[in-house]
Amino acid sequence: MTIEFPPIWSLDQLRERATGRVVVWATPSVRERLATHLPWPIAETTQAVPDTAEWLVTVGGGGLIDEAKAARERRPGLKLVAIPSIWGSGAEASPIIVLSCAGRKDIRVNPAALPDAIVYWPELAKSVPPEQQRAACGDCWAHALEGFLSPLASPELRNELSQVIRRLLTLPLSFDPQWFELSALACAGQSQAGVGLVHGVAHTLEAPLRRQQPERKWHHARLCSTFLEPVMRLNQAASGKWSHLLAEYGLPENEIWISLRALFEPDFYRNALPVLRQEWRAVLRDPCSRTNSVLVRPDWLERFENLPCHEQPVN
Amino acid sequence: MENREKLKKLVEDVFLLQPGEFRFDLRREEVETWDSFGVVSLAVGIQEVFGHHLTPAEAGGIKSIGDVIDILSTKGFNFDH
Numbered sequence: 001m002t003i004e005f006p007p008i009w010s011l012d013q014l015r016e017r018a019t020g021r022v023v024v025w026a027t028p029s030v031r032e033r034l035a036t037h038l039p040w041p042i043a044e045t046t047q048a049v050p051d052t053a054e055w056l057v058t059v060g061g062g063g064l065i066d067e068a069k070a071a072r073e074r075r076p077g078l079k080l081v082a083i084p085s086i087w088g089s090g091a092e093a094s095p096i097i098v099l100s101c102a103g104r105k106d107i108r109v110n111p112a113a114l115p116d117a118i119v120y121w122p123e124l125a126k127s128v129p130p131e132q133q134r135a136a137c138g139d140c141w142a143h144a145l146e147g148f149l150s151p152l153a154s155p156e157l158r159n160e161l162s163q164v165i166r167r168l169l170t171l172p173l174s175f176d177p178q179w180f181e182l183s184a185l186a187c188a189g190q191s192q193a194g195v196g197l198v199h200g201v202a203h204t205l206e207a208p209l210r211r212q213q214p215e216r217k218w219h220h221a222r223l224c225s226t227f228l229e230p231v232m233r234l235n236q237a238a239s240g241k242w243s244h245l246l247a248e249y250g251l252p253e254n255e256i257w258i259s260l261r262a263l264f265e266p267d268f269y270r271n272a273l274p275v276l277r278q279e280w281r282a283v284l285r286d287p288c289s290r291t292n293s294v295l296v297r298p299d300w301l302e303r304f305e306n307l308p309c310h311e312q313p314v315n
Numbered sequence: 316m317e318n319r320e321k322l323k324k325l326v327e328d329v330f331l332l333q334p335g336e337f338r339f340d341l342r343r344e345e346v347e348t349w350d351s352f353g354v355v356s357l358a359v360g361i362q363e364v365f366g367h368h369l370t371p372a373e374a375g376g377i378k379s380i381g382d383v384i385d386i387l388s389t390k391g392f393n394f395d396h
Binding site: 151152194238239281284285287290291292293294295297298 | 325328329331348352353355356358359360363
């Protein structure tokens, strides 16, 4: 297998194996639930991990898991266990660390920061609002498709990601425990090849959109979900690579378009376009945009603006 | 569009050059965006525009626009005026 990630433990295994001083970081929405299942107190996430801590157990979304990976980077002896509270980011399975610093994304790769183990606790995601669940599906889809199409992907990696994509096509865009495994596979897979313009847009626009449109609650997964179909339409129009690779790996193009259409949020897209225009130069300079499967040219901004995704019929 | 014009447009787009910045004797160290991501982007663009898939050795060895012209010339592309 080309795609590998940390071992998966059960909650019981975690409770048995995490001995000594354990620090728990948890996103607020799950803290109450954790208190009845984990025997350790929950720390404030902003606190530095004490020198005496031997384990850091982090329960949350991709942002919090990446912060925990950064904490482990600073403390190499610290053991790290990641429990994703929602699928999508796959951060628990990837050596990539994405941190927000003063409105910019600081992205680095450090295999030593990977968690020692992952615990899947799918029930935590059941209470996540449906629109957030759907966006999480878009994040996973973006990793799988952009990794598959990446100019840096090997044939072996493409083969494995094509199997992930086939399984994604069978899932609803809502809660299903399989999303956790597939998100981990998609993220660990793309970490070997890189992502593309969907992520270049998401990384660049997240901070200005949050600042300019706080009522819309923009976040990474929503941006991926919103821009996935438009970017893939532009990729397809600019190069035969999209259709060629899908055919080569036996992927059903029309079914994929139907899934991307189901993820697309036209209202969010329209609201993001003015900010895309403001930030277009930064999008072009983003490292992810520059490893897109197709060369992203400066005149693509007009194509985004003239792409009536919400009106276009699925092929 | 002749090959010189195609290459100029490609390099301007890949490295986000401002009008007037492109030169056929441009070297990698003169272009801020000609980093490892720029190399990937250049390779993708060369495949799209000229249909040549750069080998990793070819891509890694490119230090100037002249090197790009040398590689493509061996594949039959003419960059004479």
